[in-house]
Amino acid sequence: MQHPEPNNNEIKLSSKRYIVSKTDPKGIIVYGNDYFVEISGYSEAELLGKAHSIVRHPDMPKIAFKLMWDRIKQAKNFIAVVKNLAKDGSYYWVVTDFEPKVDPITNEIISHTAFRKAAPRKAIDTMIPIYAKLLEIEQDEGMEASEKYLREFLEENNTTYDDFVNNLVGNKGLFKLFFTAMKKLFS
Template sequence: MKTATIPTDREIFFDRDHFIVSKTDLKGRITYVNRAFCKIAGFTEQELIGAPHSIIRHPDMPRAVFKFLWDRVLEGHEVFAYVKNMTKSGDFYWVFAHVTPSCDPAGNFLGFHSNRRAADRRVLSETIIPLYAALLKTESETPNAKQALAASYRQFTETVQSKARSYDELVFSL
């Protein structure tokens, strides 16, 4: 039986020239990882292939952000998002992720592809970390998980609308 990883307060940094790449099937199971992914996340390729991509999900990530990301990707859109991931040892690292659906020639989804690079520190400190903290606070203060997600998602979309015409406009203006 696998034990849960306990998050640390230790941040891992990686070179802005390195790209983390992964692919998943339709159920989110990892089908491909590059060497950078393994090195930064601290897992072997064998540990990652077949595992759910959530193996690197950090508990500091608001559920509302993942809801938005998956809603958009499942509509066939590409999404750019700031994500806090967790390593095998519980350390964390921030990425700027580009997530796209992988499709066959007829447009049917086959899986998902994600390229990630080091996140801009200024954007993190000025915008993303405070926003995610506010969303997590909303999620933790709402007693029912379904209502917590709805409240946090509403807060997320209201924040985006208050700052830009669309999420894409906001994320690329940061």
């Protein structure tokens, strides 16, 4: 399936609704809630069995997904501010919290569930120039250079990736309660 041509139409997400999708260990969609179907513009049949990258926006640097996969392959949570692409080329910004599910016997990852909420404007405005710079570096020098830039950025700001994102999206209080509640609902 070909990716749509991105346009400048932003889909404003409801702060009262959430997007949930579940993939197998390789990132193939096995479940999407109604809001995911609605916002993405794809039918449920078009989403199921497809790689989750079907909603990947070209403005997102590859390093963001490398960090995500490095983390979730170790069965660790990962929170990120992500720009996603809808079927019609529109885009929407989310805060995504990935929750890997591990088989209690084999200890292998059996699925990943992603819980998404509308990203705060402040987080979007902060990430746009960072992602643009990472993308530019990736195109000129490759992903390793992009990762090096990100590492140096975090060191200069005396923070870790997790702390940077948690502070950016306000992942505390009600926001944190939301993700905790969602995980209980879908586990």
